[in-house]
Amino acid sequence: MLTVAVLISGTGSNLRALLEAASHPDFPARVVVVGADRDAEGLAHAEEFGIPSFTVPWHAHESRDAWGEELGRQIDVWTPDLIVLSGLMRLLPSSLVSRYAPRILNTHPAYLPEFPGAHGVRDALAAGAEQTGASVIVVDDGIDSGPILAQERVPVHADDTEHSLHERIKPVERRLLIDVVRRIATGDLTLTP
Ligand code: GRF
Numbered sequence: 001m002l003t004v005a006v007l008i009s010g011t012g013s014n015l016r017a018l019l020e021a022a023s024h025p026d027f028p029a030r031v032v033v034v035g036a037d038r039d040a041e042g043l044a045h046a047e048e049f050g051i052p053s054f055t056v057p058w059h060a061h062e063s064r065d066a067w068g069e070e071l072g073r074q075i076d077v078w079t080p081d082l083i084v085l086s087g088l089m090r091l092l093p094s095s096l097v098s099r100y101a102p103r104i105l106n107t108h109p110a111y112l113p114e115f116p117g118a119h120g121v122r123d124a125l126a127a128g129a130e131q132t133g134a135s136v137i138v139v140d141d142g143i144d145s146g147p148i149l150a151q152e153r154v155p156v157h158a159d160d161t162e163h164s165l166h167e168r169i170k171p172v173e174r175r176l177l178i179d180v181v182r183r184i185a186t187g188d189l190t191l192t193p
Pocket residue numbers: 008009010011012013014015042086087088107108109170173
């Protein structure tokens with residue numbers, strides 16, 4: 001059974017979808033812990049599913065490295081096979097990335113390499129794109145620049161707001177993420193350094 005740690009900052013709707021998938025006896029992976037960089041709303045999903053959680057507050061640390069070191073310590077307790085960044089709005093320090101590489105995945109609400117960064121949905125709208133998408137990637141030292149494991153196009157509607165477009169992208173992100181985790185767990189997809 002593949003063990004997964006999930007890191008979040010927000011509402012954790014993608015986390016919830018993964019928790020639901022992983023609660024089916026046939027799913028070959030389990031979420032063993034959920035971590036956050038703040039008092040994230042999404043931690044409630046972990047509680048509901050009986051999954052342990054921890055918070056390593058970004059603002060309580062004086063540098064990215066100090067924060068990342070504590071985050072790494074908390075993750076290490078659970079020795080997860082995989083770390084999924086599901087809406088974690090912080091860059092991990094490279095020491096943590098290289099320690100777990102290539103076993104850290106990120107979901108992104110755009111068709112990478114288009115519109116990387118924290119505002120992928122807003123940037124697609126601002127560019128007047130007719131379509132954007134969702135991607136699941138391996139985290140490397142750059143910003144949303146790692147190898148792409150899965151992605152799918154999502155149309156942009158003329159009356160879309162950032163919210164409506166993001167809400168249309170998220171279900172695609174969830175489906176891709178769950179599928180990628182399943183394929184890694186079954187050996188259909190191999191993560192190569
Ligand atoms: C997702 O679109 C993720 O890719 C982005 O933030 C969103 C997280 O949403 N970085 P949620 O917290 O899972 O609801």
